[in-house]
Amino acid sequence: MNKKLIGTLLPTLLSLAFATSATAQIKVGVTVSATGPAASLGIPEKNTFALMPKEIAGKTVEYIVLDDASDTTTAVKNTRRLISEDKVDVVIGSTVTPNSLAMIDVAAESQTPMISMAASAAIVEPVDARRKWVFKTPQNDSHMATAITEHMANAGIKTVAFIGFADAYGEGWFREFSKLAEVRRLNLVANERFARSDTSVTGQVLKIVGANPDAVLIAGSGTPAALPQKALKERGYKGVIYQTHGVANNDFLRVCGKDCEGTFLPSGPLLVAEQLPASNPIKNSAMTYKTAYEKAYGPGTVSTFGGHAWDAGRLLAAAAPEALKQAQPGTPEFRKALRDALEGIKNLPVSHGIVNMGPNDHLGLDQRARVMVQIAGGKWKLLGSDNK
Template structure:
């Protein structure tokens, strides 16, 4: 009888250890939590990003990777809920998201609190600047609004613009852009004669546009993203505004062209090289790596859905892939040590070519892109035209 009990205990111990070993092996995979805006005002950004996630590598640095994708509906509160679920329930090693600045700023708090590295695919520099204890956990794949504001005002100056109007989103994206314009416009000897705001969900901007038209600036910059940025542009044209109109890199997708239609003819904007990759000279340092993403995306989805926003998501995967090479040998996925090693490895990335530029990270620079990450583009007959 005692021998039977002993055998049962031994069998139970072996089974328990086997189960524990299987669980440990299963958890050894890298887990990535993705929160993006596939519905709501930023859906035109989030949908190509979600498409792109399906193209992410299934294995990185010898480890299988699981991607858990949630929709934050373009809402900051939902983005926080998503981030907390991904970290506390799904035990992810990395967060990617979100599609827009307000939701990314909200996720930042969760990333810092839980010491989980995060790669944002939103636009504002304030997500990673100034560097502090919270932002040390966050990295960014998009061009800073400051870089793009410099490109826009330089183009304005080169084309005789002396006065400008500004109308931006009434949230962190618009305010971030205004902060950058306020810095660079005076240096180009451009006077801002009108400054207005509108919400992403607004259906009319008549009052703001009337003030803009009354001020009659040489050019107007619309600091919005996705299809909502078409609203003030269409209203300006309806009110007879004849000056130059500039948009930000936040509108670089076909949905914006569709909604804005003929009212966008002649509009200028800075964008990542991949938007016009086939028009770039072969000497462009980003052309080869941008084509890698473009060809892969077009092979899986309709070309009309290709956008720079999907490229930002792709670049997040590129950063993860590069960082994992040095993080995996240091610690086991699913642990606090691995998250810390991944953060450190992201910070040390150098000369990584991706779809929007070449990344060089550092402890004080968690974006890592330089002016090779932008080109000027003009909208002509419903298409993007590279402006050398």
């Protein structure tokens, strides 16, 4: 090709390249646990991505959703594929703590923002060189443990047994709960573990019943958390049972049935959005998601876990316009700008709270992001002390 032709074509080629960059879509990679032990959490999350905005600040948005089957190795594989093959600008996932923790290194190595939908504070704390790329939407276990220990102390409970998942979720909960229990002068008389895939917890429950605690805290998530509760009832346990916010969906109510009547748990406000007083600053944003989800999937189908996905979308919708002022999607510069914009989000209402991010806080929620709930008549009932 002669120099004259090159000179003629070069402006056109540059113009086309710039136009392609300027109109590049935002690509969002998602890995959820839509099958496996955490499916009751991951399915509403997967469903929620169909409700996400298809355009942000004039850019089309593509959501590439993969199932990690509640498996850590698959979650990491999905993350690598989304980043290296699909060239996504941000990764959202996974559903559970072990998967999310395993994904952190992939996000950090590739300098891709990641928004987790799992609960453990260890996903975002401390905000070091690796976690500077990682954010999350669910309340920290410390938020919820504070609510539980306060309720226990006010109820006159003195002795507590703990049984939790034999993974990072259970360990994180025990760490936070035991610290706060000591402050509240609650005596821990048993500490047991079980796997998400277990079909029996007879040995663990016999030890707990033998210790005769005033209350039992079950630190599990989804339908597997019903197993210890049903076993405790079968063995005649008469004390108070607490669950974590990991069970705040209707599939848990269905599986646990009458054995969960009277159970106490902390939850994001979304679970009881209609029961929140009009003065609650989260009610409108929670009802916006609830209304959208139930219009698509039917009355009574909304889940707090789907809310975690929705809130990830809300973070993206707030941060992307700011990032677009700095760079175009599909570039390292845009990923960096998106990370910075996520960290700068202030006073954003989401379905579970009001988000105020910062350099040392990649969750951004405060105690307004939780309420105490009781299972009564097979339904979720907001406790009056949180009705302010």
